Amino acid sequence: MSLLKLENVTKCFGGLVAVNQVSLEIEAGQFVGIVGPNGSGKTTLFNVISGVYFPEEGSVIFDDLDITHYPPYKRARLGIARTFQIPRPFSSATVRENIAVGAMFGSLSGKVGVDASLKIADHIIDRVGLQDHRNKPSGTLTPVEKKLMEIARALAMKPKLLLMDEAMAGMHPNDIDQMVAFIKDIAVEEKIGIVAMVEHIMRAVVGMAEKVIVLHQGSKIVDAPTKEALEDPKVVEVYFGRAPEE
Amino acid sequence: MKKDISKYYPLIPVFAAYLVLFLVGRNISGMWQLVAMLLFYSALGQAFNIFLGMTGYVDFGYVAFMGVGTYGMALAITKLAHIEGLGIWIIIIGFILALLMSTLLSMAVGAVALRLRGAYFAIATIGVNEGFRFFIEGARIWNGSEGIIFVAELNQILGRKTASSLMTYGADIIVLVIAVLAAVVTLCYMRSKIGYALTALREDEDAAKVMGINTTKYKIIAFITSACFAGLVGASSWALKTPYVFPPEVFEIHYTVEAIIIVLLGGAGTLLGPLAGGLIYGISKYYLSILLPGFQLLIFAPIIIIIIVLFPEGVVGMLKCKLRDSTLARFII
Numbered sequence: 001m002s003l004l005k006l007e008n009v010t011k012c013f014g015g016l017v018a019v020n021q022v023s024l025e026i027e028a029g030q031f032v033g034i035v036g037p038n039g040s041g042k043t044t045l046f047n048v049i050s051g052v053y054f055p056e057e058g059s060v061i062f063d064d065l066d067i068t069h070y071p072p073y074k075r076a077r078l079g080i081a082r083t084f085q086i087p088r089p090f091s092s093a094t095v096r097e098n099i100a101v102g103a104m105f106g107s108l109s110g111k112v113g114v115d116a117s118l119k120i121a122d123h124i125i126d127r128v129g130l131q132d133h134r135n136k137p138s139g140t141l142t143p144v145e146k147k148l149m150e151i152a153r154a155l156a157m158k159p160k161l162l163l164m165d166e167a168m169a170g171m172h173p174n175d176i177d178q179m180v181a182f183i184k185d186i187a188v189e190e191k192i193g194i195v196a197m198v199e200h201i202m203r204a205v206v207g208m209a210e211k212v213i214v215l216h217q218g219s220k221i222v223d224a225p226t227k228e229a230l231e232d233p234k235v236v237e238v239y240f241g242r243a244p245e246e
Numbered sequence: 247m248k249k250d251i252s253k254y255y256p257l258i259p260v261f262a263a264y265l266v267l268f269l270v271g272r273n274i275s276g277m278w279q280l281v282a283m284l285l286f287y288s289a290l291g292q293a294f295n296i297f298l299g300m301t302g303y304v305d306f307g308y309v310a311f312m313g314v315g316t317y318g319m320a321l322a323i324t325k326l327a328h329i330e331g332l333g334i335w336i337i338i339i340g341f342i343l344a345l346l347m348s349t350l351l352s353m354a355v356g357a358v359a360l361r362l363r364g365a366y367f368a369i370a371t372i373g374v375n376e377g378f379r380f381f382i383e384g385a386r387i388w389n390g391s392e393g394i395i396f397v398a399e400l401n402q403i404l405g406r407k408t409a410s411s412l413m414t415y416g417a418d419i420i421v422l423v424i425a426v427l428a429a430v431v432t433l434c435y436m437r438s439k440i441g442y443a444l445t446a447l448r449e450d451e452d453a454a455k456v457m458g459i460n461t462t463k464y465k466i467i468a469f470i471t472s473a474c475f476a477g478l479v480g481a482s483s484w485a486l487k488t489p490y491v492f493p494p495e496v497f498e499i500h501y502t503v504e505a506i507i508i509v510l511l512g513g514a515g516t517l518l519g520p521l522a523g524g525l526i527y528g529i530s531k532y533y534l535s536i537l538l539p540g541f542q543l544l545i546f547a548p549i550i551i552i553i554i555v556l557f558p559e560g561v562v563g564m565l566k567c568k569l570r571d572s573t574l575a576r577f578i579i
Contacts, residue, residue: 050456076458090449092515093442101442105458114438157458 001064003028003193004049004161009058011041011048018044019055020218026193028160031184033209033226034197037238040215042197043085046163049195050082051075063160079107079160083153083167087146091139095130095149096121098138099156106157120156127186128152144171148179155186161193168204180207206230214238253437256517256579260429263521264288264422271418282418284528286483289425290501291508291520293475296432297468298506299515300441302448303367305469306502307355307374308476311348312484313496314378315477318344319485320394327399336403337412341481348477349470351378356469360462363451372499379497393492400489417486421479425521428475432517435471436579444468448515511553513560517579522561526553 002025011019019041026032034042047053049060051072059068067075081102090098099121103112112120125134128148133141138149147167154162164183168176187194198204205212205226212229214222216238222229229235264285271281294308322340326332332339359370383391400409435441443464446454455461484496504527512523530549534542557564562578569575 052452052456071460072455073458073460076456082456084453088450088453090446090453092449093445097442097445101446101454101457101459104439104442107458109458114442117442153457 002026003030003063005061006045006049007059007061009045009048009055009060011044011053011055017218019048021058022215022218022220023058024213024220024223026161026195028193029187029191030193031187031208031210032193032195033205033212034195034215035202035205035212036215039217041218042215043165044218045215046082046165046195046197049161050080050163073105076106076157076159077109079158080163081106081154081157081159081161082163083147083150083165085165085169087143087150089138089141089146089149092137094135095133095138095141096125096135098149099124099153102153102156103158106159108158117156124152124156128155128182144175147171151179151183155190155192158190159192161195162187164194164196164198166198166201167196168198168201173203176201176204177207180204184208202230252576254433255576257430257433259518259577260521261426263518263525264426268419268422278415278418280528280532282421282487283532284525285418285421285425286479287504287508287528288521288524289421289428289475289479289483290505291512291524292425292428292432293472293479294505295472295509295514295516295520296428296435296475297472298509299513299519300432300435300444300448301465301468302514303360303364303465304506305371306368306499307371307378308472308505309499309501310355310375310378310497311352311473311476312480312501313375313493314347314351315344315480316484316491316496317388317394318347318477319481320396320489320491321388323396323399323403323485323489324394327396327403332403334404334408337486340485341478344477344481344485345474348473348480352470352473353466356466360465360469375497375499375502379493382493391493393490395490397489413487413489417482420482420486424475424478424482429517429521431471431475433579435468436517440464440467445515507550509560511550511560513557513562513564513566516560516562516566519560519562526561 004026006022006024009019009022010017022045034045036042048055051070054069059066062078062080067078090101096118100117103117103120104114125131130148130152133145138146141149151164151167168179171179196204196208209226211224212226213220214229214235221234222232224232267281267284271278297303297305319340322343323336326336326339355374359367362370382388388394404412443459446457446459447461447464451461480496485491508523508527509520511526512521513519530546531542534545538545565578569578
């Protein structure tokens with residue numbers, strides 16, 4: 001049984017079809033990379049999964065539940081967490097409070113109180129290595145630290161599915177390797193299904209994903225194990241263009 | 247389970263400030279009038295802060311809740327005046343009615359307006375108090391534009407002596423109690439899930455939703471709580487202090503603007519801010535009108551502009567920033 005299933009999802013903005021008849025499946029605990037050039041519909045797809053947009057057509061099924069028209073907060077409680085391409089911290093709140101919000105309102109919502117959430121936050125802060133910034137307002141962090149905090153905040157939600165929107169963009173290659181290793185560890189521990197959407201950073205995709213879904217102009221063109229997908233002539237063409245005709 | 251008392255330390259400066267105010271008013275002759283005004287402004291700020299400060303939404307129709315609160319008290323007193331032996335209980339019934347009416351109005355307004363965001367919410371609420379005022383006048387509800395005068399009923403029920411001390415001191419003491427209560431509720435909210443949810447939605451509403459926060463629910467909680475306190479302030483500071491109510495006086499947008507200034511001066515979303523803002527605003531307004539009658543607004547406006555420019559997060563917001571990491575930080579939030 002798959003954790004997340006999209007069936008023929010279409011999302012339009014006026015005349016522009018941003019996501020066109022996309023179907024896909026993600027198993028629990030599976031690492032999936034969604035890649036594609038700029039404007040291929042990756043972020044829109046994420047927004048449809050996390051409930052920021054409702055699709056015009058098709059359905060979103062999570063854990064055997066049709067959540068196509070669920071508001072975002074209900075999906076978060078079911079276990080869908082996401083990070084944003086441009087980090088969106090709750091700036092005036094400290095790093096600890098930001099992460100505690102994740103624990104308080106995520107899939108543990110109603111089960112943990114404020115104090116327990118702060119404890120979870122402390123634990124995660126130690127795991128991701130943000131100890132020195134624990135009580136700093138999150139608005140004062142560097143961009144990379146903000147990304148790290150967003151991932152921590154999403155992990156605190158104890159999600160079944162974690163959507164990471166270009167979480168590694170702007171990181172040093174060594175940090176990316178570390179981050180990939182860390183996310184893999186924690187995902188296995190917590191049985192989190194992961195969609196890492198990384199566009200330019202193939203290093204992270206190759207290091208992490210078991211399967212890759214390639215989007216191009218809103219449609220899915222390839223859905224295959226990582227190595228196969230990246231060697232697929234259609235993918236090569238999308239990224240590098242066609243070889244000149246002899 | 248062991249309760250962590252240190253959580254409630256920030257209430258100490260709040261209590262201390264109100265105690266000092268009370269003692270100054272009682273013991274220095276001629277000061278009560280100023281103290282009463284300061285209490286009114288602080289209570290108004292403290293109540294409005296629960297919505298404006300914690301959610302970041304600007305409600306221009308806020309005074310309407312004070313208005314219906316005033317009507318609640320007035321109606322209770324005039325309609326129940328014929329019942330023998332109610333005595334002081336009539337005041338309590340009045341407060342309950344004020345609470346009920348401001349809750350109902352805030353639910354009605356909130357259900358519609360809180361679906362809007364930012365500037366659209368502000369615009370939608372501008373019409374609330376004007377609309378309500380014209381509704382009362384036009385439909386001739388509760389005596390329409392003639393208002394309700396209930397000095398006689400108050401004297402009759404409570405006796406002349408009690409009634410007059412209620413008008414001169416009692417009402418202000420009740421305002422003090424309401425202000426303290428509002429501060430306690432603010433801190434309880436801050437320390438609970440509600441506070442975390444409100445901070446998150448104030449900073450980034452979309453991100454908050456994706457994090458699992460039912461933003462509409464928490465906005466409505468803050469809105470109704472804030473409106474309830476406004477109703478109580480209206481019922482005591484307006485209805486009991488001056489036992490009459492006229493629509494143009496209680497639905498005057500001027501008070502909403504004052505409330506906004508107080509909250510922003512002191513520091514939106516802080517516990518001590520509305521109190522600090524109320525004191526700064528009240529004291530400067532009072533003394534400027536004595537020292538420079540006629541020119542007070544001319545001087546007052548630049549003072550407010552200077553404070554806002556110097557401390558964009560309010561006086562207490564600035565203090566909080568300066569004191570971070572020091573021991574005092576535990577007392578000032």
